Amino acid sequence: MKNKDDISKKPLTPAMEDYLEAIFNLGKEKRVVRVKDIAKRLGVKMPTVTSMLNTLSKRKLIDYEKYEYLELTKKGFNVGKEIHRRHHILRSFLTDILNVDLKKADKEACKMEHAVSASTLDRFIEFMEFIQFCPRVGLDWLKYFDEYRLHGQEPDKCLARMKEFESGFKGRIKTMEVVEDKK
Amino acid sequence: MKNKDDISKKPLTPAMEDYLEAIFNLGKEKRVVRVKDIAKRLGVKMPTVTSMLNTLSKRKLIDYEKYEYLELTKKGFNVGKEIHRRHHILRSFLTDILNVDLKKADKEACKMEHAVSASTLDRFIEFMEFIQFCPRVGLDWLKYFDEYRLHGQEPDKCLARMKEFESGFKGRIKTMEVVEDKK
DNA sequence: AAACTATATTTGATACATCTAATTATCACT
DNA sequence: AGTGATAATTAGATGTATCAAATATAGTTT
Structure with a gap:
């Protein structure tokens, strides 16, 4: 006979993930997590929370007895942490790279976090690392993106920018060569 | 008395948007759009489609009489087209910039398209334009991202890359100056 | 401890998106 | 025109997430 409700392999819904993330965050902010x-x-309203807490409890994602303090289980903690991580990374991408304002970025990251797989998320991370660390066009370079956004593509400026890049590179290459030589 | 069901200002659900996008795409691929x-x-199964067609019809997003051919209304067409556009842009970002494989990119873009506002989408577009057109580090530059992804951050290579960038820039700056001079 | 306030839960209802099984309509062919 | 195959719809049910109203519990204050 098959397992009556093999709940363990059913994927979590986006809503469940959102609750776990919220509980995870509140747990770090406050002594106790309240409905x-x-x-x-x-x-949402409180009855909605109560109802979801029962669901999460059935699925062993939280420890919960009514009217009492609730806690994430190990499993729930891991999910909450992972969703939080996704949220954080996507929001960073939106604010730091695309220059979306924080409030909007936060709202949209909250939806995107359910759309993006772990492996794609890794690409986001790598992409951001690449921009910032190597070949170190990073932060300066993003300022030009801002200018591009605001003023469009202006050939003269584009030339000026490239000259700046070039001399910036020269400086950095020097610095790096010194470091290399020391090794 | 208030409008009985003021349906016009209720936002569309993600599911509705998906159906409109699918109808939009099928409309371009085939003579007629079939359930x-x-x-x-x-x-999904056919009854699910029928049921959604009724919903879309009530909301004046499609012209639909049962058993007959269905067509997007002007309004439905615009939504379908917009969702298609989002899908396309996000998928491009995932495949062309982050190097996610097409199938996964397609699936994830399909969820992301409901998470991202029009203004954030514009930022994605501008960002991709910026990478490709100005300051023209574009396609070359993305090859380095690939390498970075695969081999991580290797200082020697980073230096080599920057030297390449520098000389690449020199060449481009020359070309651009010639063009500028002609004006 | 009694009373009041804040917090949480139960109950019952709604909306949405989906399914299976049963039914009905359309189309194409002989 | 009748029949069989394909396509579409209806009917009825399920699961998820939500709410308002009513009720119950816990915590605080006098």
């Missing part, structure tokens, strides 16, 4: 706070954080 | 094809495209 009221979860409701506020997620913009 | 069966929509079902196949979206991975």
Whole structure:
């Protein structure tokens, strides 16, 4: 006979993930996690939270007895942490690279976090690392993106920018060569 | 008395948007759009499609009489086209910039398209334009991202890359100056 | 400890998207 | 025109996430 409800392999819904993330975050911010706070954080009413807590409890993602303090299980903690990580990375991408304002970035990251696989997320990370560390066109370079956004593509400026890049590179190459020589 | 069901200002659900996009795409691929094809495209059963067609019809997004050919209304067409555009742009970003494989990119773009606002989408576009057109580090530059992904950050290579960039820039600056002079 | 307030839960309802099984319509062919 | 195959719809059910109203519990204050 098959397992009656083999719940363990059913994927979590986006809503469940959002609750776990919220509980994870609240757990770091406050001594105890309250229904009221979860409701506020997620913009839902308290009965909705209670109902979801029962679901999460059935799926062994939280320890929960009614009217008592609730805690993430190991499993729930890992999910919450992972979703938080996704949120953080995607929001960084939106704010630091695309220059989206924080509030909007936060809202959109919250939806994107359910759309993007772990491997794609890794690409986002690598891409951001690449921009910042190697070949170190990073932060300066992104300022030009800003200018591009605001003023469009202006050939003269483009030339000027490239000259700046060139001399910037010269400086950096020197610095790096010195470091290399020391080794 | 208020409008009985002021449906016009209710936002569309992601599912509705997916159906409109699918109908939009099928409309371009085939003479007529069939329930069966929509079902196949979206991975749902036919009754689900029928039911959604009724919803879309009530909301004046399609012209639909049962058993007859269906067509997008002007409004539905615009939504379908917009969602298609989002899909396309996000997928491009994933495949062309982050190097995610096409199939995965397609699946993830399909979820991301409901998470990203029009203004953020514009930033994605501008960012991709910026990478490709100005300051023209574009395609070459992305090859280095690939290498970075695969081999990590290797200082020697980083230096080599920067030297390449520098000389590449020199060449381009020359070319551009010639063009500028002609003006 | 009694009373009041804040917090949480239960109950019952709604909306949405989906499914299976049963039914009905359309189309193509002989 | 009748029949069989394909396509579409209806009917009825399920699961998820939400809400408002009513109720119950916990915590605080006098």
